[in-house]
Amino acid sequence: MQAMLGVDIGTTSTKVVLYDQNGQVIASANHGYPLYQTTPGMAEEAPAEIYQAMVQGLTEVTAKQPQLPIGGISFSAAMHSLILLAADGQPLTRMYTWADNRAKAAADQLRTRSDALTLYQHTGTPLHPMTPLAKLVWLEQTQPALKHAARWVVDIKSYLIYRLTGQLVMDYSIANATGLFNMQTFDWDPLALQLAAIKADQLPALVDTTAQVTGLAADLAAQWHLTPTTPLIVGASDGCLSNLGLNALQPGVAALTIGTSGAVRVVSDHPQLDANGRLFCYYLAPNRWVIGGPVNNGGNVLAWVRQQLFGHDAAVPSLAKLSDLVSQVPAGSHGLLMQPYLNGERAPLWNADARGAFFGLTAQTTRAEMTRAALEGITFNLVHVAKLVQNLTGPFTSLQATGGFANSAPWQQLIADSFATPVTIPNSFESSCLGAAILGWVSLGELANIEAASTLVGAEQTIVPDPATVATYQQLYLLYQQLQQVSQPLCQQLARFK
Template identity: 50%
Template sequence: MKYIIGIDIGTTSTKCVLYDQKGTVITHADAGYQLIQTEPGMAEEDPDEIFQAVLTTLKQVMNGIEPDDLSGVSFSTAMHSLILMDENDHPLTRAITWADNRAAEYADELNASDLGAKIYAKTGTPIHPMAPLSKMLWLKNDHPNLFNQAKKFIDIKSYVFFELFGVYKIDYSIASATGMFNIFDLKWEPEVLKLLNIEETRLPEVVATTDSVSGINKEYGKMLGIKATVPFILGASDGVLSNLGVDAIDPGVVAVTIGTSGAVRVVVDKPVIDLDGKLFCYALTKDKWVVGVPVNNGGIVFRWVRDQLFDSKVSYDELTKMASGVPAGSNGLLFQPYLGGERAPIWNAYARGSFFGLTRQHTRSDMIRSALEGIVFNLYSVMCLIEKVTGKPTRIQATGGFARSVFWRQMLADIFDQDVTIPESFESSCLGAAVLGMYALDNIDDLSAVKNMIGITDIHHPNENNVKIYQELFPIWQSVTQVLEPEYKRLAEFQSKQK
């Protein structure tokens, strides 16, 4: 069989890529959807709209190939989503995404208790509103009728698989991002079930990331041109598959991703827990675990800069060109990029953004560069957390939408003071899903086969002059965050009253 499909169900769109068995891109498609934010803290999506995006993109990449030539379809999915299903297997809620902050109160309460620390030590998921555990505590307390009606509590990938196959399954990787799954025993954590007062039967069956399902619904199979014998591999989460898709699966090799949000991740051979509870530990396979930190504020901050300080018609290339005319350090202007609360490094859902050091001499070009530097400063601060557990990185592989910008890539090398490699691989999470699918189907012997599929487009070396400037400014940037943090909640509460 000639081809395999890697499909990534992301926060803003679903991307689907058809590869040959050497990892070469044959064709690709994507379909976007809207984030629903009609009340403070809300960040939901329509699960049926996402499912239609999956169908649409699959149909597009299947166009022109013979059904017999498809060996499998393998999935990557954004983490932390939650959907409640009723007795008739219909959604009671939309998909509540990682960006939803309405569970903040219950995350705070759990964090302040001894139980919160015990749960983190078993699950490897920081206690935060992003996690389905916190979302379920919020629903249980604030919307008990809805909570009690739920037959199943599932994620968006489980929803897609149910629609296609009529089964409720969740892979180790997505399960390990719920805050409800024991990453050492590989099963739902009894203490969490007790806390929520639910039976294990109300959660999906947990299976390996290499597990597969076949026998696609006849109607969808006919629509897509996919035979019932084709296996659909559960796959993993977008974060860990991005590591695989950029060949950051060896010890010491770090993947830095900036898309809408961002993350820094490194692979280890067994689960690792951070005593401070700030790092996540999620599964790729049973013997490959990804330790890392997610941030809320990546490219979405750059979009805010464009839309609010300029015009949505202005291109990002124009903005980075303006920023490139400003020296490193933005003439002493610092930016805290917390426009949507923040996960790492401060794990504060109430965090807010700010410019610090603004004078009459500063220009919009300074503000652009400062915002971009603020995003990377935040990522560097989480790299410092990871180093305490896994050691200093040997190589950094960078990916995400930001990697298209030479200017931003160089900034990453300068702030991290490390060589930064930009893999050629197209849509790293899709490639990661495809490679994991090939491994699951015994088409390759080892995940390291990805080395021959990614290529290298560029390597950026640190500019020593810029490194010195950033090393002087970074402690100030950190201190500003620490000084402002006690006031974030008070300000957030004031803002919520103005809506």
């Protein structure tokens, strides 16, 4: 195989990784950009800043091996992004990210429609403010002149490929997460388009995830030691590609990702939908669908705990030191529970008004106990999502896990014990980048199919559940569920009060 460039356009940064023909990392770069949050619910980013981060990353990485033959550039991107473009391709808006919550009222209206379940069954996308569908309804209601000025409605990956080649395309995987794509017809859904008040010709051309685009600008091709005919493989969404990069493709093998946010995902050979619309079902490749649920609250909750509980210390403890603290507290945090919903919640609640809480505080409660309770709350929330997924796809036999938590041994063990399932930490550098590279090799015909890439993903270590702790967490999880059920109506009232 030829070397391959994987580009992962994330919510906080863009990662670029150059892989050799054996799937080994040759070079990598990671460049961030600001998230603009100047008004309540806002979460925007500047397309030009993301473009510059991508260009800078590709320039740095390709400069390290200028003589190496590279087969192509393959892309991964965060889901649910939305940008309005003028007829000349210039952005009329910043990029609205999945975290932008200002479309809450629009999403609530969609959920109360008599055909709401039909819409979910068509698209596989839960009705939530994260979706471009809800955001387009919100823009139609609040900024109609801006929306009507748009010639094109695109995502960030479509925009970047357009900047590189002049071609405007969107893959089935990213389209599947917009709330506008019909999974049965592989075309834009007429009902969703009607609700969004846009036309199909305002959206990019739909292509498969292994589709190739050529026409790389000559100056960029020279800068990256490539040619204008070097193929750009359109790729897929980051969540779907993470399953591929973790080798979580077989029945019973789930992918667990905990970064800033988190997700639980499994791959099925056919679409499967939750009867209550609480899980997503997104396309990855022919006969490969990713079923799962995304959560808003992952490492960002730990970052909040770190700042709020320890921020006044002369030296805010590192993740490693927090892990040391957590390891000194027994499972169950001496009867302290935390609801981790500091940022509202997607799966399993799909409630933008969900709120966080500590329950069980006493005068003797320590910061270490609160930190462990936060980790347990984040994990219990993911267990809840996993149970919904298993109701559709069957029990998990193993978890392939990745994300910032993977550096914390106590959290690794906590997850194995909470899920009562062995947890494997693969040694893949960036699972979504590797997944994109694998799709690139499949597109070029250098791998027969995505399953053929299993040898490129090695396992670093496996953490086995401790039976005694599993029993403790099964008991505590029941209390966590009761607390969740009791508190949700209060969260709605608190949101209105605020």
